[in-house]
Amino acid sequence: MISLAVPAIYSLTSQFSGATTHARAPSRCACACVRGRQGAEQPLASVEAEQAAAAAAGEAPRFRWDAFGSEPSEPQQEAIRGISPKLPNRCRALMARLVCLPPPDQDGDGDEDDETLGALLAFWVKAMKPKRADWLLVLKELAAMESPLLAQVLEHALLEDSFEANVRDYTKLIHIYGKQKLLQKAKDAFHGMISLGLPCDQVMLTALMDMYSKAGDLTRAKEIFEEIGLLGLPMDKRVYGSMIMAYIRADMLDKAEDMISEMGDQQIVAGKEVYKALLRAYSYKGDSKGAQRVFNAIQFAGIVPDTKLCALLVNAYCLADRINEAMMVTRNMRSAGMTPCDKCIALILGAYEKLNRLEGALAFLTELEENGVVIGQEPSQLLAGWLRRLGVVQEVEQVLKDLAVDRKNTLEVDRKKNNLASVRKIKRRSKSKRSFASYLQHK
Structure with a gap:
């Protein structure tokens, strides 16, 4: 498998062989690591001076983790400072090198960058003897930083014995390639896993089905769905949900509804995200009947609709010019204790x-x-633009000013009434206290 093969790194690592055979003591190896963040920020001049001194003494120059080849740029230095301080030194040393590598395919051909990354990882494995936990910490840090090198590092790690790769690791790589729509690399990773004799389970096949679904290959997604059933693997809501999403992306909404009904017959409840995707598809098409049907199914499944789901239903009615039904949705929202969002109001306007x-x-x-609903910015701007096009802005502004004055007067009257009630309450309390005190004096 070409995409998962380790690049030729012997020419690049030959300069490191003398250093690794010259000093193998653990203390010397620890000195080569970055201690905290200071080692990663050591000036390049000190590194060059140290190498020159070693050359003058007749020793082979020793590779340094903090020797980046060039002075790190300001964004790279910021990324180095952002590395988690909880990482072990061996992992932090590798991360300090990885953040200074260029992103993959920066110049259209990533072979040279891949060889550099492969050489770096090979030297790290040879010098640090990492375990699976160390690899996982590095991958987790790359994922937290949203590094574009995550897939490449994981690809190299799968071939290392110290990583102890399993099916879930290949599933994660295929999921990453699927999100990036790199179908060929995902296929190569899958065939590489099969060649190693690792079993293909339901989670792996579901990831492949998602990948083909997002790529628009409905035929291949259906084949994998049928294969899961033929292999006797469990058909849970994740498998059904992936197939339903494939039908939705292919604009086959009736097929998606039929599969939801099939899930109901097997006492399997679809996830909220699946219902929301189907409701969104009907809403954007202006199919109010289909949207109402899915909305009823959501409630029947025991899912409490939120404002976003209600807004999708309102949008379907508005696109179908059924304003009365859209207003009824907002009334039902108020009855259920939900405030109609600005999106719903703007759609109806x-x-x-x-x-x-x-x-x-x-x-x-x-x-x-x-009913106490405050009109937000989006519907207010829409209404202002509409009135401006009608040429009645000044008249409406005067009406709004009068309403504002009336509202202010009403609030002032209410405030005075509340203050008067508070004063009367305080007087009643003080009178009761005085009467009680006078009662004690008479006693």
Whole structure:
């Protein structure tokens, strides 16, 4: 398998062989590592002076982890300072080198960069004798930094005996390649795993199905789905969910609904993200009947709809010019204790503008105001643009000012009433205290 083969590194590591055979004591090896963050930031001049002194003494120059070949740039130095201090020295030393390598395929041909990375990892394995835990710490740090070298480092690690690769490691690599839509590399990784005699389980096949689904290859995704059943592997909601997502991406929404019904017959409940994807597909198509059908299925599955799901249903009704049903959704949201989001309000206002029904839009906003719903920025800007196009901005501004004054006066009256009630309450309390004190004096 070409993509997973280790590149030729003998020419690049020949300069390191003298150093590794010259000093093998653990203390000398520890000196070559980065201690904390200071070693990674040592100036290049001191490294060159040390190598020159070693050459003058007739010794072979010793490779340094902090010798980057050139002065690290400011972003690279910032990345080095951001390396987790909890990492062991051997892992931190490798990370300090990795962050200074260029990203893969920077110049269109990543062979030279791959050889450099391969040589670096080969020397690290030879010098540090890492265990699987060390590899996992390095991969975790690369994932946290969102490094583009994560896939390449994992690819090299799979071939190292010290990594002790298993099926999950190959699954993770295939998942990474699937997200990047590198299908050929994912296939090579899969065939490499099979050639090593590792078993192919349900999780691996599900990852492959997701990869083909995202790539738009519905036929291959269906073949893998059928293969999972033929192998007698468990058909759980993850397997069904991946196939449903494949149908949704292929715009075969009726097939997706049929598979959800099939899951229900087997007492398997689909995940919320699957329902949301199907509802979104119907919503963007303006299919209000399909959207309402999926929304009912969500509630029947015991999933409590949130504002995002309600907004998708409102969008479906608005695209179908069924404004009354869209308003009914917002009323049901208020009845359920949810406040209609700005997206829902803006969608309904946009539908009113499309039908040129300004009075209905103002009545809708008045209803929201009476129920204590605050109109946000998005619907306010949409309404302002609509009124500006109608040329009635000044009239509406005057009405809004009058409403603001009335609202301010109402709030002032309410505040005075509350203050008066508080004063009366305090007087009643003080009177009861005085009467109790006078009672004690008479006693």
